[in-house]
Amino acid sequence: GDSVTQMEGPVTLSEEAFLTINCTYTATGYPSLFWYVQYPGEGLQLLLKATKADDKGSNKGFEATYRKETTSFHLEKGSVQVSDSAVYFCALSEPGTYKYIFGTGTRLKVLA
């Protein structure tokens, strides 16, 4: 079945450091891919998404490119801030279905 694998956290970085959170997936079709962010005590917020191969999603300085050849959707940010500290979830959704498959989440902690 479909699955999403994320790098294990926690990831601890200093402010202004470069961030990469790896995400790979397995799917039978051509899924849409998502990154969600969850701040402490809150629900999930959509960070960015991509719906087809080679699409790049971007938002708030975060980027991720849908790589079909490597079945990956790695999240990157050039310069993290303390306010980026949160849990990041990678997810996929197969077209024609409604179910999301979530990764286990990666906790990011940014130190001032």
Add this chain to the structure above:
Amino acid sequence: GAVVSQHPSRVICKSGTSVKIECRSLDFQATTMFWYRQFPKQSLMLMATSNEGSKATYEQGVEKDKFLINHASLTLSTLTVTSAHPEDSSFYICSAQARQGSYEQYFGPGTRLTVT
């Protein structure tokens, strides 16, 4: 646009009582709503899928008699945890799928349930 609210945001109840959580799509009609449960430091576990006007579809291992779901309108779904026990304490998150357009889900802010 595409805002989903949940009420209450936090609830504490005594063991054996029932508690109802509401999920509303504020600015769109949702044919389908989803209920997730999140354990501390873990990912979201889909509990059930509810379609307006029909019975909910529960995931394997989720007790339908304990977690009653009602999707009475295109903007409201409710989850009732019946005869709650401390092990039901968790963070419950709903999401809604718009009637038209993509299959993207919009998530509510979550409800923290504590059963004492």
